[in-house]
Amino acid sequence: MRLLFFAQSFLPVVGGAEVFLDGLARRLVARGHEVKVVAARKRGLENALDVPYELVRYTKPFYRRAWPSYGAAHLLREHLAAKPDVVHAHGTYPPGYAVAAYARLAKVPWVVRPIGFDILPDEPLRTNPVIERRIAKTLCAATRVIAQSLELEELARGLGVANERIVRIPNAVESFSLPRTPAVEPLVAALGIFHRKKGFDVLLEAFARVRERVPNAKLVLAGDGEERAALARRVAELGLGASVSLPGLLRGDEKAKLLASAWLFVSSARREPFSNANLEALAAGLPMVVTAVGGNREIVGARENGLLVPPDDAQALAQALVELLGDAPARERFGRASAARAESYSWETIVTRYEAVYRELAELSRGAGHARGAGHANGANHSGGAGA
Secondary structure (H helix, E strand, C coil): CEEEEEECCCCCCCCHHHHHHHHHHHHHHHCCCEEEEEEECCCCCCCCCCCCCEEEEECCCCCHHHHHHHHHHHHHHHHHHCCCCEEEEECHHHHHHHHHHHHHHHCCCEEEECCCCCCCCCCHHHHCHHHHHHHHHHHHHCCEEEECCHHHHHHHHHCCCCHHHEEECCCCECCCCCCCCCCCCCEEEEECCCCHHHCHHHHHHHHHHHHHHCCCCEEEEECCCCCHHHHHHHHHHCCCCCCEECCCCCCHHHHHHHHHHCCEEEECCCCCCCCHHHHHHHHCCCCEEEECCCCHHHHCCECCCEEEECCCCHHHHHHHHHHHHCCHHHHHHHHHHHHHHHHHHEHHHHHHHHHHHHHHHHHHHHHHHHHHHHHHHCCCCCCCCCCC
């Protein structure tokens, strides 16, 4: 199949959505498909990537309201160069909105994969009534909507998407190759973008309480983002400088070594549609303490592979961390359960599920094309087009 992926944010920006898009494209190429990724150029960074798929960069217009029509024009240009069998919008607004405009003209089937913040209530996009209407219109126009989690599926349904158009496919995770080598002293690992929704401020408050009961406990909070300076200041204010480290964004072997040595993994998120970091902790066979929000509740079963706590509750989070740090048999049991759960999120499984969606849509499109051709020959007028 010839697949066209369209995104606003992409590598070298490192986030869950960007990493997933790259991983999916690579594996589809390995299966013999022709994949083209059309993504925005990131100003101030090196945009050339060594990838096995075709990568086309565009420059976002400074006038934000022109972005959807600008994106649609780029898609039409790529369409004329080589018509895709299926188009995949990575993100609802503005990428999906632009693909919807393009698909109405090009008559190609398309899917949209909401990232999370683009459809979550109370996020900036949803609080703008005009954009909220565009988001709903985009989702309802898509041939299929890919929901990473039950929460996102329910949100899509609430915005008017018919059940038969929604396909739930979670994110995927690499298998973990390093053996578990827990650190001598209690070590808690956390990964993520330093943004308020991740709740790392709550985690620091909780860890100050953990240190009162487990004085030799350590926390590695790996990541980067807009709240880095504020978190560093809070570490100092709480007197946690000797027990909390902020090593920055970890990749590859560095990240794997942290997960292999951690006693447990923690997610303190206020909101979490579906976390790649949580999946990596699963694959590493880590027991987990997570907030009972969004996709966290699908990845962690209460007292099956970890503990669930309410969001924004430093006391409950601290209690759960202390409990699990002090219970080696539970950590061992939860860790084995995490590794077993990770198997259902393997790349092999997830790519196969995406491939099935693309094949279904490509076949529907070919059938619709034949029907339109026959109708035209008989003088009938069919509107057709999955993206219409």
